[in-house]
Amino acid sequence: MLLNTRYDQNNYPIIVEKGAIEQLEKALSHYQHVFILIDQHVAQQWPFLKNKWNHAVLIEIPAGEQVKHLNYYETFMNQILEYHPTRNTCLVAIGGGATGDFVGFMAATLLRGVDFIQVPTTLLAHDSSVGGKVGINAPKGKNLIGAFHRPKTVLYDLDFLQTLPKTEILSGYAEVYKHALLTNHKAVTQLETQYPTAEHLYTLQNIEVFIVSGIETKLNIVLADEKEHGQRKFLNLGHTFGHAIESQHQLAHGHAVMIGILFQYIVANLVLNARFQPHTFYQYLKDLQYPLTVIEAFDFDQLYTRMLSDKKNDATGIQMVLLQQIGQPKVMHVSQYILKEAFQQLLQLHNEVK
Amino acid sequence: MLLNTRYDQNNYPIIVEKGAIEQLEKALSHYQHVFILIDQHVAQQWPFLKNKWNHAVLIEIPAGEQVKHLNYYETFMNQILEYHPTRNTCLVAIGGGATGDFVGFMAATLLRGVDFIQVPTTLLAHDSSVGGKVGINAPKGKNLIGAFHRPKTVLYDLDFLQTLPKTEILSGYAEVYKHALLTNHKAVTQLETQYPTAEHLYTLQNIEVFIVSGIETKLNIVLADEKEHGQRKFLNLGHTFGHAIESQHQLAHGHAVMIGILFQYIVANLVLNARFQPHTFYQYLKDLQYPLTVIEAFDFDQLYTRMLSDKKNDATGIQMVLLQQIGQPKVMHVSQYILKEAFQQLLQLHNEVK
Numbered sequence: 001m002l003l004n005t006r007y008d009q010n011n012y013p014i015i016v017e018k019g020a021i022e023q024l025e026k027a028l029s030h031y032q033h034v035f036i037l038i039d040q041h042v043a044q045q046w047p048f049l050k051n052k053w054n055h056a057v058l059i060e061i062p063a064g065e066q067v068k069h070l071n072y073y074e075t076f077m078n079q080i081l082e083y084h085p086t087r088n089t090c091l092v093a094i095g096g097g098a099t100g101d102f103v104g105f106m107a108a109t110l111l112r113g114v115d116f117i118q119v120p121t122t123l124l125a126h127d128s129s130v131g132g133k134v135g136i137n138a139p140k141g142k143n144l145i146g147a148f149h150r151p152k153t154v155l156y157d158l159d160f161l162q163t164l165p166k167t168e169i170l171s172g173y174a175e176v177y178k179h180a181l182l183t184n185h186k187a188v189t190q191l192e193t194q195y196p197t198a199e200h201l202y203t204l205q206n207i208e209v210f211i212v213s214g215i216e217t218k219l220n221i222v223l224a225d226e227k228e229h230g231q232r233k234f235l236n237l238g239h240t241f242g243h244a245i246e247s248q249h250q251l252a253h254g255h256a257v258m259i260g261i262l263f264q265y266i267v268a269n270l271v272l273n274a275r276f277q278p279h280t281f282y283q284y285l286k287d288l289q290y291p292l293t294v295i296e297a298f299d300f301d302q303l304y305t306r307m308l309s310d311k312k313n314d315a316t317g318i319q320m321v322l323l324q325q326i327g328q329p330k331v332m333h334v335s336q337y338i339l340k341e342a343f344q345q346l347l348q349l350h351n352e353v354k
Numbered sequence: 355m356l357l358n359t360r361y362d363q364n365n366y367p368i369i370v371e372k373g374a375i376e377q378l379e380k381a382l383s384h385y386q387h388v389f390i391l392i393d394q395h396v397a398q399q400w401p402f403l404k405n406k407w408n409h410a411v412l413i414e415i416p417a418g419e420q421v422k423h424l425n426y427y428e429t430f431m432n433q434i435l436e437y438h439p440t441r442n443t444c445l446v447a448i449g450g451g452a453t454g455d456f457v458g459f460m461a462a463t464l465l466r467g468v469d470f471i472q473v474p475t476t477l478l479a480h481d482s483s484v485g486g487k488v489g490i491n492a493p494k495g496k497n498l499i500g501a502f503h504r505p506k507t508v509l510y511d512l513d514f515l516q517t518l519p520k521t522e523i524l525s526g527y528a529e530v531y532k533h534a535l536l537t538n539h540k541a542v543t544q545l546e547t548q549y550p551t552a553e554h555l556y557t558l559q560n561i562e563v564f565i566v567s568g569i570e571t572k573l574n575i576v577l578a579d580e581k582e583h584g585q586r587k588f589l590n591l592g593h594t595f596g597h598a599i600e601s602q603h604q605l606a607h608g609h610a611v612m613i614g615i616l617f618q619y620i621v622a623n624l625v626l627n628a629r630f631q632p633h634t635f636y637q638y639l640k641d642l643q644y645p646l647t648v649i650e651a652f653d654f655d656q657l658y659t660r661m662l663s664d665k666k667n668d669a670t671g672i673q674m675v676l677l678q679q680i681g682q683p684k685v686m687h688v689s690q691y692i693l694k695e696a697f698q699q700l701l702q703l704h705n706e707v708k
């Protein structure tokens with residue numbers, strides 16, 4: 001399946017299919033220097049990748065989120081600079097969303113910008129294949145250092161999904177689910193029907209359909225934001241609370257986002273008179289085997305401080321994306337009072353249903 | 355004097371006059387967070403700056419080029435992130451070209467990009483007020499890590515030039531002279547007539563005229579490059595050899611560029627049958643009291659290796675900007691053989707004239 005971005009310029013293809021990685025060699029043929037940065041776990045699981053490209057330098061990088069650190073940035077930038085690259089250079093990121101963020105930020109800032117190609121290997125990474133956001137983490141929070149830098153091509157090879165650990169499937173599913181929530185009721189129902197329980201989800205049956213529609217949803221929102229109506233913030237659904245618990249409790253991104261979505265339902269009920277059923281959603285998360293006992297360790301003051309660091313806040317304070325209904329997101333300031341009330345309700349819900 | 359950039363979009367004013375810094379407060383009034391990063395030497399020489407802006411956070415940073423290092427980048431990014439800035443943030447750079455490069459790179463990558471305002475305090479910094487290039491250095495060379503990020507405003511306050519040390523005047527004059535070389539004979543003659551010796555140059559009489567025409571020249575070249583004719587490389591005149599000796603021998607930027615221009619005359623005579631008089635130019639550099647004894651320490655192999663790291667090289671090897679005549683630059687591949695021959699002639703010239 002071939003998708004194309006629809007920006008005013010600098011568009012790129014997103015190819016979603018089994019064996020997509022075979023197209024990499026051709027895409028790289030006109031570059032003078034090629035550096036392939038590959039997530040260590042992916043390199044271990046797919047050893048054929050190591051000797052696949054002759055004229056490229058292959059660099060294994062630490063797996064997952066941990067690589068998004070200035071120390072690694074310095075190490076790998078300097079390693080690449082040893083080869084005296086010119087601007088006619090391409091960096092390739094083979095790995096999950098974190099790998100793409102990290103390598104994309106390197107590409108954005110190497111010699112003031114070189115090309116990069118993304119080869120996502122996780123379900124979660126479908127999310128970062130659109131939008132051009134790249135970056136690394138800082139002690140104060142995730143992605144606080146970064147840039148906007150679009151890839152030249154995204155080769156989304158579905159074969160990689162075969163070896164995903166269950167925790168990665170759950171993590172990626174959160175963004176798939178979020179994109180459905182931002183679309184409409186039908187999209188959500190389709191997902192819940194296809195994947196009512198963990199056993200169904202782990203088969204990843206028909207997942208390419210949902211990946212493609214997730215990418216389409218995100219693309220539409222990102223394009224609308226190019227016209228500066230601010231819709232891009234909608235993609236932050238579940239992320240205000242999600243990022244806070246993710247960094248405070250070292251959760252997998254999507255696990256945190258799912259709890260963030262749950263929290264958002266409670267807030268939306270409080271401030272928008274929405275009629276979501278947090279209990280039902282909590283039960284769905286349990287059926288999918290998301291780890292939820294961590295909720296018992298949450299501390300409001302700690303998490304509130306972290307929420308204050310969100311880039312998307314403005315002068316009035318914490319901004320959250322809230323659903324009025326499914327498919328109808330809204331960005332709103334939410335007071336500390338409401339956040340605390342919603343937090344108490346979350347703890348109570350957990351104690352009742354767990 | 356007010357100049358305006360003439361890009362397709364994102365234009366900004368460049369204000370060149372005494373007391374221009376008084377306009378900073380107004381320019382900052384609509385930002386939620388303001389961080390003023392000021393070169394330590396400038397802060398010492400102009401103590402009134404320290405308590406001038408009430409709602410801004412003032413941060414003193416190491417003086418000059420040394421600050422353009424990833425360690426300092428990490429330190430000051432984290433210091434700023436402690437304040438939980440939102441995207442409605444402006445960074446202000448008060449200092450020379452290096453300060454602007456460093457703070458500009460911070461602004462380009464803080465929260466994926468915030469605004470910045472440049473307040474250049476040196477003669478050299480007139481050069482970096484146009485072009486949007488920001489960046490830091492790496493062990494392998496200068497500005498190898500960076501971005502393109504235009505300031506919102508440049509406030510070039512000529513009062514700062516009063517306290518410039520002589521070595522800074524010489525360093526900045528190199529770029530003024532380079533811009534004249536890229537313009538025409540008349541521009542060069544005007545400069546040499548105004549400043550025939552070091553004593554004349556140190557008065558900086560009429561310097562604003564030359565600053566403004568230098569900015570105009572650079573602006574025209576940068577704009578032409580937006581249409582992708584590659585003219586922007588012309589600004590690299592004197593910089594291929596210049597950057598190599600600058601980093602190898604820790605020279606002030608402009609001192610290195612002036613010797614780079616001299617070297618370029620020799621190469622142009624060799625490969626373009628140009629008829630420059632390197633002896634005459636060497637004498638002018640002596641009259642201006644540029645330090646030239648460092649030439650005796652030059653080693654071709656060391657410098658050749660450094661020239662190979664230049665970002666502007668391509669697959670064919672080292673690219674140099676050469677003048678066919680004054681005002682007629684050309685980008686050319688130059689072979690190792692020619693570079694070595696020119697290098698010998700440079701040493702010989704130095705031994706004859708010194």
